[in-house]
Amino acid sequence: MRKKYLSFIVAMLGVFLLSGCNNGKTSLDEFENIKKRGYIILGFDDTFVPMGFKDASGEVVGFDIDIAKELGRRLNLEVKFQPIDWAMKETELKNKNIDVIWNGYSITEERKEKVEFSDPYVENRQVIITLKDSNINKKSDLEGKKVAVQSGSSALDAINKEEELMKKFQNGKPITFDTNNEALMDLESSRVDAVVADEILSRYYTTQRGSEKYKVLPEDFGKEQYGIGMRKGDKKFIEEINSILNNMKRDGTTSKISSKWFGEDIIK
Structure with a gap:
């Protein structure tokens, strides 16, 4: 019985050690x-x-x-x-x-x-894009506005970190889209008032669509890296x-x- 018990303990210890090496921290x-x-x-x-x-x-x-x-x-x-x-x-x-x-x-x-x-x-920023004739000129102007962002994006994470400002958006939260393209198209159609997105994407998109139609605010939701x-x-x-x-x-x-x-x- 003692030998069987010791064998069981050794086997269980081996399982424990193996699982400890692969506990989600390493693979x-x-x-x-x-x-x-x-x-x-x-x-x-x-x-x-x-x-x-x-x-x-x-x-x-x-x-x-x-x-x-x-x-x-x-x-x-x-x-x-x-x-x-x-x-x-x-x-x-x-x-x-x-x-x-x-x-x-x-x-x-x-x-x-x-x-x-x-x-x-690559260095990047989370910028705020509006239409050229918008009365949004700084972050605080987003109060009461419809702000769009891509779901699952770092832009959404950045907005969530500024909870007090986010609560002042229309309905107290941003409007999420599956893609940045959809969000920016709704901005073009004036269905939303502003979009928060990666500067690299935003600059390229607005250049392709006609940069004279848009403005990127000086203030942003933070710098980041790719x-x-x-x-x-x-x-x-x-x-x-x-x-x-x-x-x-x-x-x-x-x-x-x-x-x-x-x-x-x-x-x-």
Whole structure:
């Protein structure tokens, strides 16, 4: 009986130690499996101009798309672009439906609890966009106004942090849309009074649609940085991506891609 009891204790201790090594803080690195498979599945919002979106012909294009393709080439891996519901991005990653979240993905403390981030590579702000003739000229003018934002976005997180101001919006909260494009189209139609969104997207969108129709307020909802999101514990994968991104900066590749999309080098 004593031998059986000791064997049981040893077995249970082994299970405990194994589970302790995989308690949600770490996981088996997937990079070797990805290399064996031969491709990376990249999850993105296919309306997020100019980072990653579908053009008029249905082709996936964008700044992040070009960076990802070059990174895949250097890893000798194909990159498969998978459109996802942006509000479900971390769930898609956790369930292994995608390998990376890469599409103007803002680094926040809340997201750090769910994913591992690469080094930041782009600076961004959460700006307030209105129509040119709007009487909204500063943040406090949002009181009583219909303010739009993309659901699941860092813009929504930024608004939520300024709870007292948010309570003064019409109905005490922002109006959420599945995409920034839908929010900005409602702004054009005057169905909402303002949109809070990434500056990079907003500047590109308003330039394409006619910048004379819009204004971006001097005040914003905070600065942030973009990074690439991977599963917790994918240390080797992160190291490889950071190394290649740094090499692309040094050899001028990212600068060329940035100039193609923005007319200047915006890489951090």
